[in-house]
Amino acid sequence: MKNQIILLLLLSNVSFSVVAIPTIQHWQTQTGASVYFVPAPDLPMIDIEITFDAGNARDGDKLGIADLTNDLLNEGAGDYTVDEIAETLENIGAELSFSVSHDRATISLRSLTEENLLQPAVNMLAILLAQANFNSTAFNRVKQQMIVALEYQQQSPATIAKKAFYKAIFTSHPYANLKSGTLESIQALTYEDVQAFYKNYYVAKNMTIAMVGAINRKQAEQLAEKISVKLPAGEKAMLLPAVAALTQAQEIHIDYPSTQTHILIGQPGLARGEADYFVLYVGNYILGGSGLVSQLSQEVREKRGLSYSTYSYFFPRRVAGPFIVSAKTRNKQAEQAIEVVMETLVKFVKNGPTETELNEAKQSITGGFPLRIAENSNIIAYLSIIGFYNLPLDYLHKFNDKIEAVTLEMIKKAFKTKLHLDKLVTVTVGKKIIQNDN
Amino acid sequence: MFYIRLILLNILIINAGLLFAGEVHEFTLNNGLQLIVKEDHRAPVVVSQVWYKVGSSYEMAGKTGLSHMLEHMMFKGTKNYPLGEFSRIMSINGASENAFTSYDYTVYYQMLEKSRLPLSFEMEADRMRNLILTKEEFLKERKVVTEERRVRTEDKPTRRTYEHFLATAYQTSPYQNPIIGWMNDIESYNLADLEQWYQYWYAPNNAIVIVVGDVKAQSVLELAQQHFGILPSLEVAKVANRPEIEQLGSKRLNIQLPAKVPYLVMGYKVPALNTVDKIDYWEIAALDVISYLLDGGKSARFSKNLVRGQEIAVNASAGYDPFSRLTDLFTFRATPTQSHTVIELETALREQVQQLQTTLVEKSELERIKNKIRASQIYEMDSLFYQAIKIGMLEAIGLNWQLFDQYVASIKLVTAEQVQTVANKYLIDKNLTIATLEPQALNQTQSTSGVTE
Numbered sequence: 001m002k003n004q005i006i007l008l009l010l011l012s013n014v015s016f017s018v019v020a021i022p023t024i025q026h027w028q029t030q031t032g033a034s035v036y037f038v039p040a041p042d043l044p045m046i047d048i049e050i051t052f053d054a055g056n057a058r059d060g061d062k063l064g065i066a067d068l069t070n071d072l073l074n075e076g077a078g079d080y081t082v083d084e085i086a087e088t089l090e091n092i093g094a095e096l097s098f099s100v101s102h103d104r105a106t107i108s109l110r111s112l113t114e115e116n117l118l119q120p121a122v123n124m125l126a127i128l129l130a131q132a133n134f135n136s137t138a139f140n141r142v143k144q145q146m147i148v149a150l151e152y153q154q155q156s157p158a159t160i161a162k163k164a165f166y167k168a169i170f171t172s173h174p175y176a177n178l179k180s181g182t183l184e185s186i187q188a189l190t191y192e193d194v195q196a197f198y199k200n201y202y203v204a205k206n207m208t209i210a211m212v213g214a215i216n217r218k219q220a221e222q223l224a225e226k227i228s229v230k231l232p233a234g235e236k237a238m239l240l241p242a243v244a245a246l247t248q249a250q251e252i253h254i255d256y257p258s259t260q261t262h263i264l265i266g267q268p269g270l271a272r273g274e275a276d277y278f279v280l281y282v283g284n285y286i287l288g289g290s291g292l293v294s295q296l297s298q299e300v301r302e303k304r305g306l307s308y309s310t311y312s313y314f315f316p317r318r319v320a321g322p323f324i325v326s327a328k329t330r331n332k333q334a335e336q337a338i339e340v341v342m343e344t345l346v347k348f349v350k351n352g353p354t355e356t357e358l359n360e361a362k363q364s365i366t367g368g369f370p371l372r373i374a375e376n377s378n379i380i381a382y383l384s385i386i387g388f389y390n391l392p393l394d395y396l397h398k399f400n401d402k403i404e405a406v407t408l409e410m411i412k413k414a415f416k417t418k419l420h421l422d423k424l425v426t427v428t429v430g431k432k433i434i435q436n437d438n
Numbered sequence: 439m440f441y442i443r444l445i446l447l448n449i450l451i452i453n454a455g456l457l458f459a460g461e462v463h464e465f466t467l468n469n470g471l472q473l474i475v476k477e478d479h480r481a482p483v484v485v486s487q488v489w490y491k492v493g494s495s496y497e498m499a500g501k502t503g504l505s506h507m508l509e510h511m512m513f514k515g516t517k518n519y520p521l522g523e524f525s526r527i528m529s530i531n532g533a534s535e536n537a538f539t540s541y542d543y544t545v546y547y548q549m550l551e552k553s554r555l556p557l558s559f560e561m562e563a564d565r566m567r568n569l570i571l572t573k574e575e576f577l578k579e580r581k582v583v584t585e586e587r588r589v590r591t592e593d594k595p596t597r598r599t600y601e602h603f604l605a606t607a608y609q610t611s612p613y614q615n616p617i618i619g620w621m622n623d624i625e626s627y628n629l630a631d632l633e634q635w636y637q638y639w640y641a642p643n644n645a646i647v648i649v650v651g652d653v654k655a656q657s658v659l660e661l662a663q664q665h666f667g668i669l670p671s672l673e674v675a676k677v678a679n680r681p682e683i684e685q686l687g688s689k690r691l692n693i694q695l696p697a698k699v700p701y702l703v704m705g706y707k708v709p710a711l712n713t714v715d716k717i718d719y720w721e722i723a724a725l726d727v728i729s730y731l732l733d734g735g736k737s738a739r740f741s742k743n744l745v746r747g748q749e750i751a752v753n754a755s756a757g758y759d760p761f762s763r764l765t766d767l768f769t770f771r772a773t774p775t776q777s778h779t780v781i782e783l784e785t786a787l788r789e790q791v792q793q794l795q796t797t798l799v800e801k802s803e804l805e806r807i808k809n810k811i812r813a814s815q816i817y818e819m820d821s822l823f824y825q826a827i828k829i830g831m832l833e834a835i836g837l838n839w840q841l842f843d844q845y846v847a848s849i850k851l852v853t854a855e856q857v858q859t860v861a862n863k864y865l866i867d868k869n870l871t872i873a874t875l876e877p878q879a880l881n882q883t884q885s886t887s888g889v890t891e
Contacts, residue, residue: 019481019482020481042480043480043816043819043820044816045816045817045820074736082736082746083737083742083746085736086735086736086737086741086742087737087806089737090734090735090736090737090806090809090810091802091805091806091809092809092813093809093810093812093813093814094813095813095817110817111813112813112816117813141745141746141749144749144752144775144776144777145752145775147776148699148752148773148775148776149752151698151699152698152699152773154698154880154882155594155595155696155697155698155699155877155880156594157593160882164884248888249888250886250887250888251886251887251888252884252885252886252887253884253885253886254882254883254884254885255882255883255884255885256882257696257880257881258592258593259588259592259593260585260588260589260592260593290529291525291529292513292525293522293525293526293529301582302522302578303578304578305577305578305579305580305581305582305585306581306585307582307585308582308583308585308586308588308589309589328585328588328589329585330584330585330588360526360529360530363530363531363532364529364530364531364532365532366532367530367531367532367551367554368532368533368534368551369532369551370481370482370483370532370551370552371483371532371534371549371550371551373481374480374481374483374549374822375480375481375820375821375822376820377820377821429882
């Protein structure tokens with residue numbers, strides 16, 4: 001979740017005349033994978049991020065299958081055992097990581113660019129992607145690990161709150177579930193389920209390859225071919241259903257023996273590429289997206305000392321992702337914190353920010369742009385998102401202009417259209433303490 | 439405004455060679471302030487960090503958490519930049535900024551577009567000496583810190599287990615106390631304590647300024663002289679010498695908390711670079727190698743033998759910090775699978791230690807570690823922030839930043855015999871503390887109003 005927030009912020013700023021904004025090179029491989037490449041010659045290393053449209057929104061009625069499949073990719077592939085895969089990569093200093101979000105299943109490789117190190121790393125990556133063998137030992141073990149992880153979630157009020165919140169705002173939409181599934185669903189997953197999911201979604205046309213590193217275009221083309229050539233072309237995943245708007249407000253309380261109450265307030269928000277993206281981004285930056293200086297932080301933390309961190313964000317996804325306001329406070333202050341949050345939110349939706357707030361937010365976002373693309377790790381994250389969501393290739397070049405174009409009226413209008421204050425979901429997890437007047 | 443302990447050491451350690459191949463410039467101003475500049479011209483940005491040599495291990499009983507509280511208060515304003523201005527001005531200049539407190543140091547940092555470095559220096563120099571501490575802000579911020587403690591520790595059974603583990607493992611060392619402080623102490627220290635703590639430690643001659651980015655060292659020096667150079671040198675307090683006394687046998691504690699999943703922590707008292715003579719540095723490097731052997735990736739022994747192989751752990755990690763100021767712990771943390779108990783898991787972990795003591799490690803394992811270190815040295819160069827951290831974490835405990843270079847080189851020289859020797863010398867019962875989390879019933883009930891459907 002934390003990573004997702006960072007990604008959102010990261011993707012949301014740009015433009016500055018003195019900065020060399022990377023020009024994104026884009027092409028398709030023979031099997032139909034989309035490639036996005038930025039050369040970065042300064043350090044002898046490369047980041048490669050492979051994304052499949054195979055996030056847990058694709059779970060269907062097999063909750064947890066997306067995560068399990070992704071986890072199993074490096075547990076045995078081609079002629080290699082899990083130990084051999086790990087040793088081969090670690091012998092050459094390559095780093096491989098896997099992750100699943102609602103929209104995306106990601107495999108990331110970091111390697112040095114010396115030929116004798118890079119080639120074996122990429123060869124292994126290609127084998128994992130195309131020839132994972134899902135042996136039964138690994139299958140059962142990783143399932144057991146997922147079950148313990150689910151148990152562990154039960155001792156985390158933050159996760160309990162998130163689970164209830166997603167369920168409430170997305171109801172029957174695939175976004176309603178976390179990637180971890182449920183105890184019942186994980187136990188029911190079969191080897192055939194994993195095979196079927198893999199065959200369906202881990203295919204070239206459903207794949208985005210992002211690369212940033214010290215290689216040239218020709219090398220990049222060769223690597224992209226190598227990575228994708230063994231994969232069947234397959235088909236792009238179907239469109240996800242639209243997210244339905246909520247029909248009424250809802251309050252959910254989960255009584256839980258924690259010292260703090262975790263508060264989540266929100267509703268379905270924003271899709272990637274939506275016209276109002278930048279308007280809502282700037283607006284939310286002022287409301288709860290800019291750390292200590294945001295309105296929510298000022299009201300809840302700085303003026304009243306109620307919470308260590310309070311924030312709001314739109315997390316844009318393929319279809320409408322969540323709009324979330326979050327705060328945590330000791331149980332007996334929960335009601336007060338909710339009141340302050342709601343007052344701030346209602347006022348913001350009604351009146352919008354002030355002229356000064358808007359100008360300062362614009363200065364902050366555009367002035368901070370060079371930071372957002374300073375490191376290879378920043379650029380690879382942008383490339384992946386731009387590629388996966390088909391954002392324009394000049395996204396980075398246009399970003400600051402789009403920020404500058406936002407007006408007070410636009411923010412007011414967009415928030416009024418997007419947020420329905422009479423239909424908010426409020427989730428609280430903690431020990432309920434009834435307040436007397438004191 | 440957050441605290442971390444840099445137990446990322448497996449990552450942090452790996453960076454010498456290249457880092458110090460190039461242009462690191464070191465200066466000391468007349469007032470004693472140390473300035474270290476590393477040029478990195480890849481992007482027009484700069485990281486600026488101010489390190490104070492004070493952290494939770496400097497604190498005395500009853501006043502734990504004072505350093506961290508002061509870190510929060512440093513954002514509360516001066517005469518020139520009143521309440522709220524620091525964060526607001528940084529924000530409108532597009533800075534990404536924060537601070538953290540650790541056992542041995544407190545660090546304030548910004549990342550900025552390079553032309554805004556003067557702003558960072560001006561405001562950091564200002565709050566180094568001119569902080570205004572008011573009772574009103576203190577009382578409010580203390581509430582924030584108690585909330586921070588709740589969110590980080592109070593409601594997290596594994597974190598609380600670890601906190602109690604440290605408090606038991608250390609008998610006299612100040613590492614026994616949490617960085618954020620015990621709740622009782624947070625609730626009882628007062629404004630005068632803070633005021634005194636600020637006067638004790640916040641002076642140019644107790645600070646290190648580290649700048650990494652698209653700058654010229656000479657201009658940074660001039661800028662530092664202009665802003666920090668005008669501050670007077672002051673008498674700085676001396677940290678009390680409170681070494682850990684010799685442990686006389688293993689210790690064990692059992693934590694009972696509402697939870698779902700059992701958890702095991704083990705820790706052996708071990709030296710760090712700062713606590714041994716130069717001639718014994720190889721011991722530190724060999725201990726470090728052990729942490730890689732056990733937990734240096736998916737091919738390392740814990741993952742290979744405990745998570746896979748025996749399938750006794752869901753996860754198992756090893757931690758060692760060669761750059762701590764005082765005697766430290768070599769730790770294991772692990773979660774058993776559902777078909778095994780924590781006791782069985784403990785036995786399995788001890789077998790891993792035993793194997794290190796009795797059987798020489800394979801050449802191929804040592805070779806892998808060296809390759810991993812070499813690659814990580816380059817990967818780390820992508821982050822300006824970590825390049826600065828690597829310099830500061832040595833300087834702030836009184837070691838020269840160049841030692842990093844030598845140290846990483848020495849890791850590559852560690853032999854199988856040396857690994858065996860340190861395993862037999864340090865990873866022994868006499869130095870061991872074991873904590874287990876024994877989950878107690880944890881219930882939740884849901885109520886909903888305004889139900890749809």
